[in-house]
Amino acid sequence: MPENLFHFIAGDFYEGTPVRVGQVVNPATEMVIRHVPYASTVDVDYATTKAQTAFLEWATTPPAARAKILLKWQHLIEQHMDQLANLIGQEHGKSKDEAIGSITRGLDVLTYAIGIPTALMGQYSQDVGRQVDSYSIRQPLGVVTAITPFNFPVMIPLWICSIAIACGNTVLLKPSERNPSCTLLLAELALKAGLPPGVLNVIHGAHETVNALLEHPTIQAVSFVGQTATAEHIQKTAIAFGKRVQAFGGAKNHALVMPDADLESTVDAILGAAYGSTGERCMAISVVVAVGDSIADQLIERLTPKIKALKIGCYTEGNIEMGPLITKEHRQKVLSYIEDGIIQGAHLIVDGRISSFPEKGYFLGGCLFDHVTPTMHIYQEEIFGPLLAVMRVATYEDGLRLINDHRYANGGAIFTRDGDTARNFCTHVQVGMVGVNVPIPVPVGYYSFGGWKRSNFADHGMHGMEGVRFFTKLKTVTTRWPSGIRQGVEFSLPTVSSRNISHD
Numbered sequence: 001m002p003e004n005l006f007h008f009i010a011g012d013f014y015e016g017t018p019v020r021v022g023q024v025v026n027p028a029t030e031m032v033i034r035h036v037p038y039a040s041t042v043d044v045d046y047a048t049t050k051a052q053t054a055f056l057e058w059a060t061t062p063p064a065a066r067a068k069i070l071l072k073w074q075h076l077i078e079q080h081m082d083q084l085a086n087l088i089g090q091e092h093g094k095s096k097d098e099a100i101g102s103i104t105r106g107l108d109v110l111t112y113a114i115g116i117p118t119a120l121m122g123q124y125s126q127d128v129g130r131q132v133d134s135y136s137i138r139q140p141l142g143v144v145t146a147i148t149p150f151n152f153p154v155m156i157p158l159w160i161c162s163i164a165i166a167c168g169n170t171v172l173l174k175p176s177e178r179n180p181s182c183t184l185l186l187a188e189l190a191l192k193a194g195l196p197p198g199v200l201n202v203i204h205g206a207h208e209t210v211n212a213l214l215e216h217p218t219i220q221a222v223s224f225v226g227q228t229a230t231a232e233h234i235q236k237t238a239i240a241f242g243k244r245v246q247a248f249g250g251a252k253n254h255a256l257v258m259p260d261a262d263l264e265s266t267v268d269a270i271l272g273a274a275y276g277s278t279g280e281r282c283m284a285i286s287v288v289v290a291v292g293d294s295i296a297d298q299l300i301e302r303l304t305p306k307i308k309a310l311k312i313g314c315y316t317e318g319n320i321e322m323g324p325l326i327t328k329e330h331r332q333k334v335l336s337y338i339e340d341g342i343i344q345g346a347h348l349i350v351d352g353r354i355s356s357f358p359e360k361g362y363f364l365g366g367c368l369f370d371h372v373t374p375t376m377h378i379y380q381e382e383i384f385g386p387l388l389a390v391m392r393v394a395t396y397e398d399g400l401r402l403i404n405d406h407r408y409a410n411g412g413a414i415f416t417r418d419g420d421t422a423r424n425f426c427t428h429v430q431v432g433m434v435g436v437n438v439p440i441p442v443p444v445g446y447y448s449f450g451g452w453k454r455s456n457f458a459d460h461g462m463h464g465m466e467g468v469r470f471f472t473k474l475k476t477v478t479t480r481w482p483s484g485i486r487q488g489v490e491f492s493l494p495t496v497s498s499r500n501i502s503h504d
């Protein structure tokens with residue numbers, strides 16, 4: 001990638017007239033590696049016009065023809081997997097394994113999108129009245145925008161854009177300004193695969209650009225992923241400007257560990273789910289709720305040496321388990337939560353501040369707190385870092401109540417060998433995505449992703465059939481062909497038994 005990035009609009013790089021220019025920093029070296037223009041309202045207007053022009057043709061392109069292009073795009077992304085993983089490493093700090101895993105989960109949704117002809121099949125009913133037939137069809141919305149977070153710079157853009165495009169929409173993708181390069185490569189590959197210019201556009205920027213997108217009259221829908229405060233702002237503003245909106249927010253995911261859980265596999269599952277991607281995952285396990293002191297003590301005893309042994313470093317080293325946090329400010333925020341936890345009386349069992357990690361870069365070791373209580377900030381708030389809180393409850397019911405009282409409700413998991421308890425948990429836990437002995441229950445592409453409560457400000461989930469519903473409008477057509485029989489004039493609402501429909 002060049003040092004100075006451009007927007008990618010209608011198949012070309014476009015400099016525009018930025019409101020300002022941002023820096024892209026490698027979080028493992030603290031070096032400024034690129035500059036990125038933040039689009040002005042004029043640039044947003046230009047991109048929207050191009051996307052609207054492309055929409056007229058793309059909307060009527062047969063779904064099977066769209067699918068063929070998406071299939072080629074998928075192959076090209078697979079061929080450029082290493083390049084994409086390196087860009088993720090450079091701009092986000094993820095290990096190569098983690099980066100490749102996240103691209104693969106993005107491709108999983110693209111695979112679903114390739115099946116769009118089936119997903120778009122409508123319904124048909126013959127003789128809803130005498131000689132009257134009805135059918136329903138799903139039509140694209142128009143120009144839509146995807147506003148994505150820093151923590152999955154390929155996966156989340158693919159989750160949103162592949163479904164939006166497959167449904168016949170054209171997209172303005174606004175990636176995180178922290179790591180914008182991957183989306184440029186994705187858009188270039190899409191063009192190479194045969195996607196017409198203007199169907200997938202990348203427009204860079206921060207809040208000013210997002211607000212210009214939200215206010216633009218041509219844009220029909222907004223799909224957003226990011227922090228809860230931003231999600232709320234996006235939802236309110238998009239609705240005020242008459243747009244369809246889905247806004248996915250932050251999280252605090254619990255793992256409820258029962259006394260009968262398989263200890264060794266539970267410890268491994270929690271370790272990966274809490275510290276993988278340095279805790280910067282909306283589905284990370286950040287709270288363990290242990291049922292009984294005995295299981296809590298055993299978990300802590302086994303987790304402690306493993307957390308201390310986590311391999312921390314730059315993605316170029318290979319074989320690392322945790323990279324840096326995304327920015328200096330974010331690291332500072334996580335550090336302040338550690339202080340806060342200590343002040344509020346939680347027991348710091350593993351102090352990540354004294355782990356071994358490179359001096360330069362926004363690194364932090366894994367932290368483990370025990371005896372965390374419901375009113376503490378480290379429990380109430382999303383930290384988005386390598387910090388795991390252990391809470392102790394006496395019974396399963398206490399644990400379930402604790403989880404259900406939390407305002408975030410993205411995912412949650414139970415670890416147990418007991419089917420009755422697991423079934424009860426799946427039925428009664430108030431979160432959107434549930435795991436049974438599965439720590440990160442992110443649904444596969446043909447199911448849908450989405451939390452509840454303050455983790456999600458959306459009526460439709462991401463990807464799967466929910467994604468198709470979000471990115472299409474339903475139309476129902478009722479038809480009758482002249483048959484030589486006079487209908488007469490009908491002033492009341494037609495019904496099945498009325499003259500107009502039944503020819504009585």
Ligand code: NAD
Nearest residue numbers: 148149150175176206207210226227230248249250251282
């Ligand atoms: P963020 O909210 O800071 O940014 C997300 C996007 O919104 C970016 O493109 C950014 O440029 C834009 N943005 C930021 N502030 C804005 C403002 N005031 N007005 C308009 N636009 C603004 O989120 P982030 O820090 O990049 O990502 C991490 C967050 O995303 C975490 O809270 C995490 O839980 C959440 N997340 C949620 C999901 C989910 O599906 N629920 C998935 C991944 C990440």
